[in-house]
Amino acid sequence: MKKYFLLGFISGIIFWAISVSWIYSAINFYGAGDLISFLISSLLILYLSLYSGLFFSGIYLFKESDFRWLILPSLFYFLEWIKSWMISGFPWLNLGIIFDKLWGALPLVGISGTSFIIAMIVCLLFERNLFLKLGLSAALSILLLFGPGHYQEIDGESLDVTVIQPGDNDFEKIIDLTNQAEHDLVVWPEAVTWYDKSISKIFENKIVIGGFFTSIDEQVYASLVNITDGHTYNKRNLVPFGEFQPFGSLLKGFNAFFNIPNSNISKGKLNQKKSYWSGLICWELAFNETFVSRVKDTSFIIHSSNDSWYGKEMPEQHLKLARARAVESNKWVVRSTTDGMSQIISPKKDKSSKILKRGEVGSISSEIKLNEKNTLYLIYGDFPLLITCLVILLLATLQKNKIVMED
Numbered sequence: 001m002k003k004y005f006l007l008g009f010i011s012g013i014i015f016w017a018i019s020v021s022w023i024y025s026a027i028n029f030y031g032a033g034d035l036i037s038f039l040i041s042s043l044l045i046l047y048l049s050l051y052s053g054l055f056f057s058g059i060y061l062f063k064e065s066d067f068r069w070l071i072l073p074s075l076f077y078f079l080e081w082i083k084s085w086m087i088s089g090f091p092w093l094n095l096g097i098i099f100d101k102l103w104g105a106l107p108l109v110g111i112s113g114t115s116f117i118i119a120m121i122v123c124l125l126f127e128r129n130l131f132l133k134l135g136l137s138a139a140l141s142i143l144l145l146f147g148p149g150h151y152q153e154i155d156g157e158s159l160d161v162t163v164i165q166p167g168d169n170d171f172e173k174i175i176d177l178t179n180q181a182e183h184d185l186v187v188w189p190e191a192v193t194w195y196d197k198s199i200s201k202i203f204e205n206k207i208v209i210g211g212f213f214t215s216i217d218e219q220v221y222a223s224l225v226n227i228t229d230g231h232t233y234n235k236r237n238l239v240p241f242g243e244f245q246p247f248g249s250l251l252k253g254f255n256a257f258f259n260i261p262n263s264n265i266s267k268g269k270l271n272q273k274k275s276y277w278s279g280l281i282c283w284e285l286a287f288n289e290t291f292v293s294r295v296k297d298t299s300f301i302i303h304s305s306n307d308s309w310y311g312k313e314m315p316e317q318h319l320k321l322a323r324a325r326a327v328e329s330n331k332w333v334v335r336s337t338t339d340g341m342s343q344i345i346s347p348k349k350d351k352s353s354k355i356l357k358r359g360e361v362g363s364i365s366s367e368i369k370l371n372e373k374n375t376l377y378l379i380y381g382d383f384p385l386l387i388t389c390l391v392i393l394l395l396a397t398l399q400k401n402k403i404v405m406e407d
Contacts, residue, residue: 008056104147
């Protein structure tokens with residue numbers, strides 16, 4: 001089993017070293033230096049690689065089972081789920097998001113469910129049973145390639161929106177871009193300044209929804225605020241080290257030593273009051289539970305982010321995640337970032353707006369369609385498949401232990 005674990009672990013190191021190299025850039029941005037940035041990035045990569053090592057260990061344990069084609073995808077799904085919350089969670093680049101041609105089942109089972117189906121197809125290809133190898137794998141492949149995620153339509157009312165991308169947090173520039181906006185509803189990126197009710201007086205003829213720092217009872221929040229009616233959403237999934245300090249006092253001096261700001265942000269509640277729009281801030285777009293809770297029963301999604309210090313690859317991955325969420329929910333995603341990549345995203349790719357790339361300053365405007373209806377995934381979330389996978393793994397483990405005891 002050690003050889004299997006090692007093979008999976010090394011494969012994980014290669015994948016994550018290529019995929020999240022931007023973490024090095026983010027840490028180095030704050031002046032941590034090359035050595036410290038390399039060490040911290042390496043620790044994260046090694047941690048993430050443990051999951052692939054555990055999955056390959058599972059291949060060894062259940063390779064003789066007649067139901068390995070069901071057990072191993074369940075294990076893969078379970079490990080992705082653990083990774084999404086362990087040590088504050090890192091639900092980034094799940095298998096289900098990587099190949100956009102395979103997004104057909106997103107409205108039915110979500111990103112994690114798509115990971116499960118892809119893993120099952122791969123396992124089925126190694127089966128001797130022709131029905132499983134050819135029949136079931138072909139049916140699942142057809143679902144991914146031609147499923148409802150590729151053909152959804154929204155038949156709701158229209159709304160004209162404008163997204164601005166200021167390049168930095170120069171408030172005068174943000175005001176100018178907002179005043180020049182083509183439409184009356186304007187969306188700003190994450191954390192442009194501290195919120196003050198007087199800001200609404202600057203834009204009497206505009207509805208502005210943007211990212212601000214807010215303060216309630218001496219607690220500081222990263223928030224999305226509609227400055228017209230005051231509706232506020234407080235960010236729930238905070239960025240470790242950047243917005244909150246993991247492990248409490250154990251690493252108390254970490255942020256001060258590396259000059260990392262905003263490490264005292266408070267965590268918003270899971271169930272917050274909703275408006276006709278649903279707000280998500282920065283990387284919490286990746287958290288399934290938060291996404292389902294926020295988006296269910298709303299008309300469209302606002303995603304406000306600042307990806308400026310994450311290098312080139314991360315904004316591209318973030319944009320792809322936003323596109324997947326649009327398909328998953330069958331709702332438009334209005335994405336505004338400080339310095340790219342911003343876009344007004346339709347569940348149908350060919351109807352999305354142009355992209356404001358890294359380094360571009362400006363705005364994009366588009367008509368979107370409102371849709372309060374929920375996809376199957378928004379109704380049920382991950383719960384049904386998670387329970388199913390846990391039951392499968394429990395039965396498989398009991399059967400494995402029974403065989404070992406009999407031997």
